[in-house]
Amino acid sequence: MSVAKRPYRQTARAAAAETLRQRVVASFNHLLLSRWIDEITLDEVAASAGTTRQSVIRLFGGKDGLLEAVIELVRAEAVPRTSTPADVSVRAALQTLIAHYEAVGDMVVRFLAQEERHAALRPLLAHGRREHRTWVAERFGSTQNCLNKLERERQITRLIVATDIYTWKLLRRDLGKSQDEVLYLMVGIINKETGEVT
Helix, strand or coil, X not given: CHHXXXXXXXXXXXXXXXXXXXXXXXXXXXXXXXXXXXXCXXXXXXXXXXXXXXXXXXXXXXXXHHHHHHHHHHHHHHHHHHCCCCCCCHHHHHHHHHHHXXXXXXXXXXXXXXXXXXXXXXXXXXXXXXXXXXXXXXHHHHHHCCCCHHHHHHHHHHHHHHHCHHHHHHHHHHCCCCHHHHHHHHHHHXXXXXXXXX
16 A cells, blocks of 8 residues: 555655745746845745745755756746747737836846846846847848848947837836836837838
């Protein structure tokens, strides 16, 4: 009888460990929204997740491991929000992008401010920059076919600036614009740059 119970216990234990792992990551993620990485202690993360510091260390090895887990979470959340088809309208593409910024923008801006202090952040942020450039080129590439190589690159750069997370932060956080107003302003910038009308 004990043999039959063992697989169940192992499955239950694995499920409980995964639930705890997710809770710890969510707690660290939440703390990162308002605090610098250096300010957050493992004791705070553990208390927020309803566990012990030792359990956090056992699961993640320390703050770097926790940071890597949060980075994976941010990457996973980015995929559905930025993987819209290339042939959608400017408005639809920007709605998806802004929804992504609304979900993870504050944290990414905080990560950018700490990039030089935490090497673990650099691959995520470098990947984000590459992905954003690709996203811009795919979404607005049809407007660039008549341009020479230099002018095409310049237009892509201007469109990157128009849709960058810092542009979202400036409009949404610094100037206090609504999400709808940010969309309206970004659509206007893109339409003016590309000559499209939506």
